[in-house]
Amino acid sequence: MYRSNHSMETMRRTISRKGECMKNLMAEVAALLEVEIGEEFDIEGIGLSFPIINPFKITENGLIGHKGGEISCSLYRLLTGEWTIIKKPWKPEEDDKYYYVNPDGYTESSRFFHAFDYSMLHSGNCFRTEQEAEANREAIMEKFGWE
Incomplete structure (x- = not known):
């Protein structure tokens, strides 16, 4: 967990320029993966030595796991096609x-x-x-x- 948080902080510092952060691209990442910001989904992977604990969602802060923590290595695996998003069926709320x-x-x-x-x-x-x-x-x- 420390390593994951440390790598996210390192990424944030790396994309920072003169004290100003570059544009947040998570909305574009979500669109690329064909999910909406905040939409819960499951992940399926192959050749794993550990179980994937679903669900996940993408927020403005990155890929968030079932316990609310950022998971940068999983986002990498999604973007490279190593893992796949399994969308959950949409269920409307009352009056939607x-x-x-x-x-x-x-x-x-x-x-x-x-x-x-x-x-x-x-x-x-x-x-x-x-x-x-x-x-x-x-x-x-x-x-x-x-x-």
Whole structure:
């Protein structure tokens, strides 16, 4: 743990110039890895001599492990492709807007708060964006035999 914190501090000093820090690139790193800042995900790795304890998330401070500590070596392994991110399915909170494909193949939206919404979630027909719902239209139509 000390070594990990020490290396992060060394990195911070290295990227510091004349007392001013360079631009924080963690949002770009998250986008590169196709996750959002603060989104929890699992990591899968190969050839490990130790178990990976999930979940993780990327914050403005770096890759954060399940106990809240920065893990710079794991971020390196993600960026080099040695480890892979396993995204967790999105689950809306109460009153969140979500999108779904109706039996006629149209994309509709709803607010998440009653039994219908839970049925959409558990059937795999619950998407964060309209674009995600549209991208999954054919699969949903086929899954439910709505073609």
